Structure formats: C-alpha cells, structure tokens
Amino acid sequence: MKRRLSSLLLFTTIAASAAAYVAFRLSPTLQNAVIERGARAQVSRPDPLPPDSDSLRVLLCGTSSPMPARDAAKSCTIIAAGEQIFLIDIGPEASENLALWRVPVTRIEHVFLTHFHSDHIGELGEFNFMGWAQGRRQPLQVHGPEGVEQVVDGFNTVYALDSGYRHAHHDHGKGLMPPVAAVMQSRLIGLARTGEAPQGRSAVVFEQGGVKVTAIEVDHRPVTPAFAYRFDYRGRSVVISGDTTFYPPLVAAARGSDVLVSEAEAHHMLETVAGVIETGGDGRLAGVLRDTTDYHLTPVQAAQLANEAGVRELVFTHIAPPIPWRALPFDFIEVPWLRGVSEVRKSGVHLGHDGMLITLPADGGAVQFSRLRG
Numbered sequence: 001m002k003r004r005l006s007s008l009l010l011f012t013t014i015a016a017s018a019a020a021y022v023a024f025r026l027s028p029t030l031q032n033a034v035i036e037r038g039a040r041a042q043v044s045r046p047d048p049l050p051p052d053s054d055s056l057r058v059l060l061c062g063t064s065s066p067m068p069a070r071d072a073a074k075s076c077t078i079i080a081a082g083e084q085i086f087l088i089d090i091g092p093e094a095s096e097n098l099a100l101w102r103v104p105v106t107r108i109e110h111v112f113l114t115h116f117h118s119d120h121i122g123e124l125g126e127f128n129f130m131g132w133a134q135g136r137r138q139p140l141q142v143h144g145p146e147g148v149e150q151v152v153d154g155f156n157t158v159y160a161l162d163s164g165y166r167h168a169h170h171d172h173g174k175g176l177m178p179p180v181a182a183v184m185q186s187r188l189i190g191l192a193r194t195g196e197a198p199q200g201r202s203a204v205v206f207e208q209g210g211v212k213v214t215a216i217e218v219d220h221r222p223v224t225p226a227f228a229y230r231f232d233y234r235g236r237s238v239v240i241s242g243d244t245t246f247y248p249p250l251v252a253a254a255r256g257s258d259v260l261v262s263e264a265e266a267h268h269m270l271e272t273v274a275g276v277i278e279t280g281g282d283g284r285l286a287g288v289l290r291d292t293t294d295y296h297l298t299p300v301q302a303a304q305l306a307n308e309a310g311v312r313e314l315v316f317t318h319i320a321p322p323i324p325w326r327a328l329p330f331d332f333i334e335v336p337w338l339r340g341v342s343e344v345r346k347s348g349v350h351l352g353h354d355g356m357l358i359t360l361p362a363d364g365g366a367v368q369f370s371r372l373r374g
C-alpha cells in the first residue's frame with residue numbers, strides 16, 4: 001500500500017512537471033512572467049554595503065591566486081568605512097562579483113593598488129567602466145606605487161574607443177555619461193622607487209571622514225615597490241597584506257589590528273602539483289609554479305606573522321592552490337591547505353572565500369562574519 005502511494009506521488013510529480021514545462025514552452029506570457037520574476041529578484045537585492053557610520057566592514061570580492069579557480073575571482077578586497085567605500089586591487093573576474101552582488105560601485109571613488117601583477121589589476125578597466133556607466137560623476141582615483149601612472153594611462157588608452165561609443169550611444173546630450181568621468185586619474189604613492197629593495201617604510205596616504213589609510217612597503221621582489229594597506233576607522237583596523245614574503249616591517253605596521261587579510265600559498269601542495277605537471281612533460285610550467293614559492297607567504301608563515309603582530313583575526317586570501325568550494329562537500333582540500341597552521345595559531349583563523357563579509361562595529365570589540373550569496 002505504502003509503495004503504491006509513493007509510486008502514485010512520483011507519477012503525479014513527473015506529470016505536473018511535464019505539464020508545467022509544456023505550458024512554459026507554449027506560453028510567451030508565462031515565459032515573460034518568469035523573466036520578470038528573475039529580474040525583480042536581482043534588481044531588488046539589498047545594497048550589501050549600505051552607508052553605516054558605525055562600522056568598518058571588509059568584503060572579499062576575489063580570493064584566488066593567478067591559478068584558475070572555479071569558485072573565486074582573483075585579488076579583490078573592499079573596505080567600507082563609515083560612509084566611504086574603497087577598493088583594494090581588482091583582478092580578473094572580480095567585477096562580475098560586484099555586479100551580481102549589486103555592490104554600489106558609484107560610491108567607490110578611490111582604488112588602492114598593492115602592485116601591478118595582472119591578477120591584481122586585470123579588471124581595472126572593467127571596474128572603471130561599471131562605475132561610470134552606473135552614474136559615477138567624477139573620475140576614479142587610482143592610488144598605487146611607482147608605475148601607477150603607466151598602468152592607469154594604459155587602461156585609459158585601451159578603453160578610450162569604448163567610452164567614446166558609449167557616450168555617443170547613451171548620453172543623449174543630457175550629460176548622462178560625462179566623458180571626463182570615464183578617464184581614471186592616477187595618484188602616485190611615492191614611498192619607494194622601482195628597483196629599490198624594500199626598506200620598511202610606511203606612510204599615511206589618505207585621510208578623510210575619519211578614515212586613515214597607511215601604505216606599507218612589503219617584500220614581493222622582484223616586484224618593487226609593492227604595498228600592503230592598513231585602514232583605521234573609529235578604533236577598528238584592517239590590514240591587507242598584498243603579495244609578500246614574511247616581512248618584519250609588516251608585522252610592526254599590522255600591530256594590534258583587528259583583522260589581517262593575508263595572502264598565502266600552500267607551497268607543499270604546489271610542489272605536488274608541479275611534480276605532476278613535470279611528470280606530464282611540461283617542465284617549463286612546473287618551473288614557473290616553483291618560482292612563485294619564493295615571494296609568497298605560506299599559511300603557517302601568515303599565521304606566525306599574525307601572532308607576532310597580535311592580530312585578532314587572520315583571514316586568508318589569494319589562496320593557492322585554489323580550493324574548489326562547490327565541488328567538494330567536506331574540508332577535503334582545506335585540511336592539507338591549512339597543514340601546520342593550528343600548531344602555531346589555535347584560533348582566529350579563517351579561510352576567505354568570495355562573498356565573505358566581515359563587520360567590525362565602531363569603538364567596539366566584536367568581529368562578525370557573514371556571507372553574501374552569488
């Protein structure tokens with residue numbers, strides 16, 4: 001009896017699904033209703049970073065390294081401090097995250113670049129275009145080390161034809177897409193010179209509305225200069241490491257901060273991957289992978305750095321090799337990736353992922369983690 005009932009239920013479900021599918025195929029009205037519903041759901045998504053003068057927030061918008069990752073964009077971090085929103089690096093695929101999450105990109109007027117590896121700057125042009133197309137009235141200000149002028153000028157040149165077409169098509173003589181706002185402006189942080197070994201320098205490079213941004217030299221040689229950035233707002237602080245090795249001046253500059261968003265590369269896993277590639281006959285690519293281990297932190301080194309700096313929460317980003325979050329139900333890759341970390345740091349360790357939102361109430365002590373859904 002029970003078996004007959006469940007068969008009947010299954011048959012009814014299949015029949016109803018088939019009928020709905022046929023109705024959908026035959027009815028433009030039904031198709032339009034489904035499309036309208038989807039569009040409404042996307043458009044009515046709440047602003048993930050509404051103005052809030054009482055908090056410092058971090059949104060991870062890209063957590064992968066240059067290695068291909070199915071579930072993560074390349075370097076991208078957002079800091080929302082009170083009413084202001086800042087972008088730190090904008091690697092490939094990251095602007096799509098911002099669009100899908102409906103991040104209010106027109107409110108982002110300042111970008112801080114840590115260095116000019118392609119996984120940190122690849123979508124600067126796309127991001128600038130997004131903000132302009134959505135209504136930003138001022139040119140985007142792009143801060144960075146020596147070389148920033150060349151990078152910004154290059155993107156401006158590449159996108160000049162595109163912005164010309166868009167202006168001609170969409171402005172309608174009403175100033176809807178002012179050409180002047182399409183051209184980014186570079187803001188040089190002249191802390192160090194290209195080719196110079198890092199010398200532990202740091203300087204406050206931006207102060208406005210209670211937000212203080214400090215650029216800190218890091219050691220990512222042969223990439224010079226390369227910076228980390230520290231954001232301070234109403235008693236709370238976040239440090240973003242950029243790409244670096246274990247560099248004592250970064251420890252000093254990060255001292256006492258609430259959150260360290262640190263890059264890390266699991267060298268032991270990378271060696272396994274390189275070995276497989278080499279066995280497969282591509283010694284050249286295996287060599288390129290092995291080269292990267294001399295200018296990145298391991299997860300254990302990042303944990304040691306966080307400990308020495310007295311940082312409360314360590315959040316990993318720039319995760320290499322990538323962790324396929326959706327493909328594996330358990331911590332299949334997490335465990336080997338974090339190997340050795342718990343021996344040096346018992347708590348306050350988080351594997352970052354795209355959409356991780358960290359909220360630090362102003363003048364308080366709490367650190368809250370939540371997740372934006374794609």
Ligand SMILES: [Zn+2]
Nearest residue numbers: 115117220243
């Ligand atoms: Zn780099």
Ligand SMILES: [Zn+2]
Nearest residue numbers: 117119120243
């Ligand atoms: Zn990188």
